[in-house]
Amino acid sequence: MTVTTTAGGTETITETETETMTAYENENVTAYGDGGGPTADAPHFWQGAFIGDEEAGRRLAGLPGAVEAALGTVLETETVLAACDALAPALLDPEHPVHARLAALLPEDEDPAALLAELGHHLGRRELTRKLRRELGSAAPGRLNRPDPRESVYEAWAPVGMVAHIAPGNAATVAPLSIVEGLLAGNVNVLKTSSADTLFPQALMAELAALDPSGTLAARIVVLRFGSSRQEWLRLMCAPADAVAVWGGEAAVEGVAAHVPPGCRLVEWGHRISFAYLTADAWSDPAALDALAEDVCRHEQQACASPQVVYLDTEDEAEVFAFAERFADVLAARSAAAPPPGARDGDARAGDRGAERDPAEEAELTTTELVARLEEHLGLTRVFAAADRSWRVMADTRSPLTASPLHRSVWVKPLPRRRMVATLRPMRRYLQTAGIAGSRTDMAELSRTALAAGATRVTPVGAMLESYAGEPHDGVYALQRYSRRVAVQADPARFATTACLDDLARPVVLPAPSGPLLGKEEVQERNGRVGRADAELYFHSGGSTGAPALSLFSYDDYDTQMHAAARGLLAAGYDPVGDRTANLFYCGGMYGSFISFFSVLERLGGVQLPLAAGPDHRATARALIEHGATTLFGMPSYLWQLLHAERDALRAYGGLRKVFYGGEHFTPEQQRVLKDEFGIEVVRSVTYGSTDLGPLGYQCTESSGGVHHLHADLHAMEILDPDEDRPAAPGETGRLVFTTHARRGQQLGRYVIGDLGRAVPGRCPCGSRAPRFELQGRTGDVVRVATYFLNHRRFVALAEERGGHRGELQILLGRGEVRERLTVRVERSAGTDPEGLREVFLAGYPELRSAVAERLLDVAVEAVDGAALDRSPTSGKLRSVVDTRR
Structure with missing residues (x-):
């Protein structure tokens, strides 16, 4: 294949190359829609379409406006990662149609399988995420988060704007990888390839852009193919650039530098x-x-x-x-x-x-x-x-x-x-x-x-040509050269609970969930296929709804999740400067709560007393008082027992101000007791999450009950009808389904975690644009008894609102000699009246009353000590329903 340049600057492509590109176009009729692939007459890829020289020249004249329009839309890092990760397997598979299309455009002296495999390796999520973490410190470096949670200062890596890439000839992987680096930094990228190069970079970028249905990627990619004699094109290409990356020797760099405008960053990747x-x-x-x-x-x-x-x-x-x-x-x-x-x-x-x-x-x-x-x-x-x-x-x-x-x-x-x-x-x-x-x-x-x-x-020696993901190149990090470090200093009083400034400005838009629904059994089966390189941290669930399940994490994913949970705590009103926190979650047996919130407090820089939940309430209370604890983290059932067991000492101390709970819920009546009798001012969820997926939601200072914001930078959420696999009606309760985008070596998409909830419409008064939802209990809390469906939460509400009950409540299901038996076990207190509560339940729950009237069910209420209630041995969490019928 040869290319010649005429005196007028136009290029003549030989018949051999024309045949190659025509063949590519015929194989590619569905890859890019109606536009087809690159051809001799349309060798340039411009924001999603292949165009010819005349159109490229016209668009170059309007390049500044095109760049400004593209930068008006935010490019989420996850969009880039998802598209690259979807393209990588095709490049690694010689039988894939994409592999065949691209291989046909490689130079004859290249090994197509080896070169595409190299690209596929570099474009995988694992490598790109590692590169992001190493070079920019985070897998989502563009979000304005607090580098120090104790200060109301927000920093992020922002794109420089537009990067012009002047690629070397005869280096097929350099140009596309440079564009990917520019995309990871959020830039608009304009690439010049040599007139002697094939159309491989254009085709590869078209394949990548096609994997983003939103079109955001395509809007940030322009690939032009022209010779060095077209100096006017080079000038137009560099004029609106904020950075120009050029490969080659001193002569090549000098030739490009002449077109670099003042203030533009010149990134030299010269000969070494x-x-x-x-x-x-x-x-x-x-x-x-x-x-x-x-x-x-x-x-x-x-x-x-x-x-x-x-x-x-x-x-x-x-x-x-x-x-x-x-x-x-x-x-x-x-x-x-x-x-x-x-x-x-x-x-x-x-x-x-x-x-x-x-x-x-x-x-x-x-x-x-x-x-x-x-x-x-x-x-x-x-x-x-x-x-x-x-x-x-x-x-x-x-x-x-x-x-x-x-x-x-x-x-x-x-x-x-x-x-x-x-x-x-x-x-x-x-x-x-x-x-x-x-x-x-x-x-x-x-x-x-x-x-x-x-x-x-x-x-x-022997490894001079080896490299690793995120390695500095010629003494610098490429992603930092294509980025700016930006900062926003905010009023500490007004932004005390704002962990991420972007949440006030725009919602996070992640790729839409797809694929089949997954339950716990499918996720556990997939865990067995996770490679050891990605299984660095092992956790067991508490087992409150069944046998403990195993969850696997890489340390990178764990770190991402702990930072997210830390941001959620700031939104909930945690003060890393003033709060002195006792970590009273359960520890041991591979259970993750204590360890996780130790990590969260470490990232917040908060003062921590890592006590863990234990049976010696007196010793725990003594430690709280001696070290001036103001804030408690823990399970509601344990915290309730601790506070009541050491009621006199803790009330006399009077220093407790905040309680952040997880795993269960404090009922409204229990929260009233905490505030009225113990002087606690803030009672909120420490996080909403699962052992499998990590933190899913968080409360803000405007949230109450089961209302949470979604960690939208980590997960996408669906609410499906309780009985059918379709979206629930707006405002109606349905099954919560989560798709996580921040897990290495695992695909946890559309996971039905067993919780019920409903979407909360409108923007939250706290100002955050993160979606809100309200938890409505677990699917296991709704049980079929004597042909009726009964809900544990309904019993709790009736006991509090009509029966004056303040403690915990558990339902025990069994079979009697004649009919099924439902026993409501309530925590005993001085005023507990079991028979009175039985009448409250029958009067306030029509389905329960009908089951008893039809002689299908026996109902009893028992008052027991809190310690006698059935709990998970790992987490200490109260089992809301204990079904012994099976």
Whole structure:
């Protein structure tokens, strides 16, 4: 395939390339809607459509307006992650239609399977999330959160605006990955590819954009294909840019820099030089030489991290020449076993890659080797080269860094470690990787020296071309170069309970849930398939509604969830500066409440007394008083027992002001008791969540009862009809279904967690735009008894409102000799009247009264001590319904 440029700047594409693009278009009739794929007449991808030169020129003139319009819509990081994660499996699967379409557009000298697999690996959620965390500190870096919860200051990473990417030729993965980095930072991205490149970047970006039905991604992607002679196009492309990323040598950077407007950030990804450094022990080790040969031969030294010079920790010229001869033998053996790409049997110049080298490369190889051979007569050099010119080792007694002509050509030079900084520092702007071979102590000492000399990364020899997700490139993080760190300082009094400033401005929009509904059994079965790399933290549920279930988390996901729960507590009125908190959740047996809220308080920077729930109420009360606790975290049933067991001491102390509870509910009557008798001012949910999914909702200062805001940056929520798999009517109670978007190695979509709730319409008085819902109990709280459905919450309401009951209440179901039996067990107090409560239930619950009148059910009320009620052994949570009929 060849491309020529006429004097007028227009490009002529050969018949071969036209046929390739036409074939791609025919295979791609459904991939991009009616627009089809890239063609010879429409080689540019502009915000979701393929267009020709004339239209591209017209749109370039209006690029500033297009950028402003695109930036008017917020791009959620999750939108980018979801699209990339959906594309990645297609790139990894050679049988996938997307794989076939893209492979057809790759250059002939590329291995399609290997290149697409590399891209698929980098575009997976795991790698991109790790990159975000490492470079920008969070998987959602664009949200204005408090870096210190104790201050009303909000910070975020914001896009610079528009990034112009000037891609290098013949590097198929660089351009699309640079656009993905720009998208992760939230920018509009305009990419220029070479006129000699295929249309692979355009097609790949079109595939990615097609995976976002909202069109937000497409609005931020423009890919243009034009030659350097079109200077006017380059000028128009750079004029509205806030950052220009350019790959290439100094000449390429200078050519682009001329078009960069004042104040625009120029991000240079220029050519770099790397070197290997071997100590005396290492250069005599055959394994070290084999590893060095791997670094030299891999990618034919075309990568910036490829070693061009091998330095030896010596001043002895004889050792340099001896090592060069030994290393030449290693290169010869490797080349014989695996000749360079492009080698042909019977070709005397097999290792020379024939047509893959241009005349300039050939000239540089010949000249460098010839000059080195001439200097042998002066005793300065010694050259060891293959007869077929497939490799060459050039020993040189002079230490200064010398660029290699590449293609398995390497210099060997002496450089005592004490002279490393002085010798290499003059070339510091060009240095990149130092591959070091030596002892553990050598590695530590030489790493510091190499970094001081100007290297930006250090690796072991043999791993110079290896990389990891989120690794700095040329000494900087790419995502930070494409972002701005922004801050908002707010009035502490007015924003004390605002954890995320964005929640006041706009709702979070995440990809719509899809797929089948999942129950607890399906989720448990999926847990068995979670890889060990993603199962770093194991939790058991409390088991209050059945056998304890296992939940698995990565530490990254756990950290994300704990930060979310911390933001929810701020919204609920927790004060990390003034509150002194006793963590009284249950601990042990892989139960997560105590550990989780220890982590939450740690992230809030709040004062914490990690006491945990225990049977010695006196010792717990003593600790609360001695250490000045003002705030209690715990299960309602435990806190209720503690407060009443140590009533006199805690009332005399009088320092308790806040209670944040979880796992159960304090009834309105119980909350009145806490406030009237113990002086507690705030009683709110610490969080609403599940062991499987983590925090799902939070209360604000305007919330009461079971009303919560959704953690909309983590989850999407549906409310489905109780009996059918369709949305519940507006305002009606239904099954709560959650889809989480922040879990590594797990797909927890459309999880029916067993709770009932209803949507709360309208915007909350607190100002947050996060959706609200009201909990209406668990599906297990509604039981079928004697042909009727009875609700535990109805019994609680009747006991409080008509019977004056203040304590806990539990329903026990069993079978008598003749009919079913329902026993309401209530916590005994001085005024408890079991028979009176029985009459209240029969009078106020028509279905219960009918079941008794029809002789289908026996009903009794028993007063028992609170400790006698049936509870989960792990969490201490009260079991609202105990069904012994099964």
